[in-house]
Amino acid sequence: MAEQLGRDPRTVKSGNNVARWESGTVPELPTCHAIAAIHGVSQQAVKQHGWPNFLNLANHNQALSSPWTFEGTLVALNSLPHHAPHTPSPEVTGRPLMEFARKALSSALDPPARTTSHPGPVAEKLTRNARDLHDWWRGGDPLTAYDLAQADLGLTARFLTEMPYDDPGRPQLLLVASFNSELCRAVKANLGEHTLAERYGLLAVRTAALAGSPLRTATALANLAAGHAHAGNPRDAFALNAAARSLVPRPTPRLEALISAREAHAHARMHDSTSSLRALDRATEALTIGSDDNALWNDLDEQWLAHSSGRALSALRRHKQALEHFNHLLRGALPAQATTQPLLYTANALQRAARTQLAIGEVDAAAHSVIQATTLFSRIPSYLTQRQRQAFRRYSRVPAVRSMLDLLAEKSAPG
Structure with a gap:
């Protein structure tokens, strides 16, 4: 608390303060903001929910706060709620989010030991399920897709909990968890449930990083950035996109298109027309180079880019140009x-x-x-x-x- 408030720890009698807060005294607003920052809760959430309700956002966000270990990630997987407080923007911002990204980079660049053993029938079956579900949800009910992905997340967590530490299927199951977390994030983000979408996005990053996949981790970071570009602080989106680029300095065409489109929207939110249009040009050029088989999603095509361009141009108030992309x-x-x-x-x-x-x-x-x-x-x-x-x-x-x-x-x- 002292460090967060910029004070000398020797001058802060925290025990007395905590006793007062627990007995009903409401902390001053700077103190609330300090407590929120320590627990990865945004100042906007403090304003919206008030003391002590904003603390509920910290209590259940294990995807952010659990230790960066296999056991900590299992805690996050098993702690995901089906519901979360509705907030107009993602709840994690600033330093806690950047610290999360830093840990993701470190984990993704320290891959698990390679094994020549077959990942096993469970990992293969759940991988096929995840890909089949993604193909199905393109034309199906998104709420049903979310329920099915949630169920598979629970099943994946169960197998990860029960399998031996050195089981060769563990990295593959972590990637399955990342894949299904990303589908859940996409559904909730497009339904406007930004808090829950962000928690799934954080979990998608964690599981991909723990599996030792820089490509999947970079993809998940870029998609996490999308929520901040759309409804949060666009500066957070820039930092997340930069982390994605640092993981994969030579991105595949689809990953380059994904990151550039996210950057375009963040620049548009900052009213930087020149940078936004340049980012859209990079995304367009990347998709013309060709596709790749390793991208997390197979939806990144010309229509996806058209929708992304229309959103960015609309944010720049270039409405007639934006409409051309929806024709x-x-x-x-x-x-x-x-x-x-x-x-x-x-x-x-x-x-x-x-x-x-x-x-x-x-x-x-x-x-x-x-x-x-x-x-x-x-x-x-x-x-x-x-x-x-x-x-x-x-x-x-x-x-x-x-x-x-x-x-x-x-x-x-x-x-």
Whole structure:
């Protein structure tokens, strides 16, 4: 506490302070911020949740705080909650996040001992399950995909707990855990549950690093950066992307495209148009070089880049340019027939397009874009539609908007 507050430890009577806090005295705001920083909780979370509720965010984030050992990672795997406090941005920021990245780099560059033994049928079966699940979720219900990935995470943790220390299947199972954690992160991030998405992102980094895979760890770091570029502090995104680059100085084409697109969005959030456009150029050039078989995801294609470019240009308030990147979804065929991306990504792209259309006064077109998004699912989670209801509030008397809002209410699922 003294170090965090910049004081001489000899002048701080922490025992008396703690006794007062435990008996009901509310610490001053700088003290709350110091306590939060020690436990990896953001100042924004302190403001939102207040004393002592923000401490709950620290108590359950084992993905951040557990020791960087195999046993500590098992604790993190077995401690993931199905729910977390809803916050408007990722909860970990600044120094705790940078310390986490530093430990990830150290772990990923110190791979486990090589073995010539076969990883075994369990590791192979769960690896096939993870890849099959990812292929399925592209056209399936994202909430079902999340439940299945959660179940496989629990099964993977069980086998990791029971297998011998030197079992040759352990690194492969850690990669399976990273793969499923990343799928869970993607679902929760696209549904706006940033706290839980970040916890899965942290776990994806930890398990990939412990498996000794620089490529998978760099990919997970870049995806963790996406949440901070989108809803958190973009400076955190820069640091995470830099960590990813330091792990793989010569990235594969898809990894270069991924990191560059994340950098483009972070620069756009900082209103740095020149740097953002340069990063998009790097991402485009990387994808034209070719693909690779080792990337964590196989969704990184021209449409993925178009959606990423549209998001960055929208953040730069270049709305007409941004809309050009969504044209394949806005014209012609139904979105489900026009997309190569998972349906949840496509729905979010359409909703981004709708907000961009609103920004230039195309209200009817924006309402139609939201309706197009609803065609992708038989039921829509309510928290996926809340942002659109708010965006269209001032246009509620427009007939096209009224029809769209009625459809959202009809198709919204609870939760």
